[in-house]
Amino acid sequence: MTLEEEYFRDMLRIRRFEETVLEEFKRGVFSGTTHTSIGQEADAVGVIRQLLPDDVILTNHRCHGHFLAYGGDMRALFAELMGRQTGICGGRGGSQHIHYKNLYSNGVQGGIVPIAVGMALAEKQKKSEAAVVVFIGDGTLGEGVIYEAFNMASLWSAPLLIVVENNHIAQTTPTEYALAGDIRMRFQAFGIPALELDTSNVMEIAGNTFQLMREVHEDYAPRALILNTQRFGPHSKGDDTRSEQVVALLKEKRDPITLMEKQLSSDSVSSIRAEVEQQVKTAFEIALADPVATMEGRP
């Protein structure tokens, strides 16, 4: 497989996983809540595929894509969302609270950013040469604690990449209702160099992230990457206040999977599609048959 084909496959796995979640939610297979990253798959794959094995990832409520791009097991994620014993965290965490290898997520906006700084400082102190990546959304730029964290990251030269996935909306609030000024300048104020991209091309995100991660590793200092992107699905499930036409237009212009697909041969596209379809189906069915989580013997 070429790198392009691999990235295409990884994005498609996220897409088909999350489409399945949204469909099956309606049928009551899942409960609680979920946040899909349909439309933003290029961020997850483009960034995470550039990490070294010991690097650490902090992610938020919209974390399925990050987990899958990191190599997380699809059945374990389905199972976690279904509340099964075999879930990533045995059903304790659910959709937005997972830990797998060096990936950690939490559902409180902003709080993971200082934690990422602490992790980066710990890695530096241990001389492990690992770096940390933290993902936040545009809406989370409203949380004060992240600026304390930016300050400390810069002050103490934390090997940290801060990725802002700016999908121009926070739940239902358009960015222009919530954000003053310029995102890049928020980082620059703390002496953190920031790169802004406006693309759904996974190869472009990958190339730029590769370069930034190299700087983070070599300089032992933070960088920021602002990824302008588009969310095609609802914030959670069925709670999209945007009109269908608006969303359709976004899909037409900014679908990372369609963009990639155009560059691949139709043969490889159809074989990858078939492979992913089978993977998702199998993972879903196994998870569905897995035993339900219980409190027995677990204080």
Next chain:
Amino acid sequence: MKTTVLESLNQGLMAALKADATVHLLGEDILDPYGGAFKVTRGCSTAFPERVIPTPISEAGLTGVTAGMALRGLRPVLEIMFGDFTTLVADQLINHISKFRWMYNDSVTLPLVIRTPMGGRRGYGPTHSQSLEKLFMGVPGLTVLAPANFSIDTHSPGSLLENSILYTDSPVLFIENKMQYLQPLLTTEILSDFDVELRFDPSDSEEQFPIYCLRIKGAPPATVTISAYGFCGELARQAQSKLAFEEEIFSQLIIPTRLSPFALQPLMESVARTGKCLLVEEGTRSLGWGAEVAALLAETLGDKLKQVKRLAALETPVPAAVSLEKSMLPQQEDIEALLRKMSA
């Protein structure tokens, strides 16, 4: 010269820094020569310059930083300059730190200690004098400790702190009290009038969190049980002694060092005998530590519990004026008055 609680805590920090290179101290103004607003960290930055980190005034962010450090293999200790500012720490403590181990299905540990001084009686006013620890008691996954001013066997405020830093893999909120700092440590020699028994909860298999049980030596059986922690523990001890020698009112005093999760033994045993319990705390009275302990006693002892009383701060902010503060916070005389009433 007698060792003070402050010196003991300082020795605990130094010992922990010395014992384990993953221990790091963070906090505002903790560098020498200042050594922290209350001097608990004095000398640490001189001895361990690489691992004592002066920080910006960013309590919430710093708490997150310590969480990240702990998740990735360090043992950070964070000083919050005044306990009042634990409100800024609350999101990290409640929604992040205390949850991670459990919600990640026991796949991580968070060995971290957040130390902070609570308490009034120094005229610092409404935002620098509170005892807010009740807000954090009962948070699953969080251990709340308060040292007592004793040095008995191997146990002291410093050893409680040192052991929390070095051997506790779950997050600890370590509540100091400003009035405790300058108190001398009481040893068995100094406490020659007392029988002091050290007890440990069965869940505390490493015997890290002593529960001090005090009686006047050779006294007849106690008619009232008192329980208090931190500086109120010392006020209660003085009241206990005074009433025993001056008015022949005999009580047993139980001073826990682990407030949450709370262990009902040996308090329950004592109250089962006396039937009466006085609970003293410096935080406001409603929905606090005393309320929880009283409920536990009532649930467990049924009609063996004849009387329970709480003494706590009034339900107002802590005033700055000395006279006002005195009437707002529990005093030794208040403990004595209640003991008299209860033993009548």
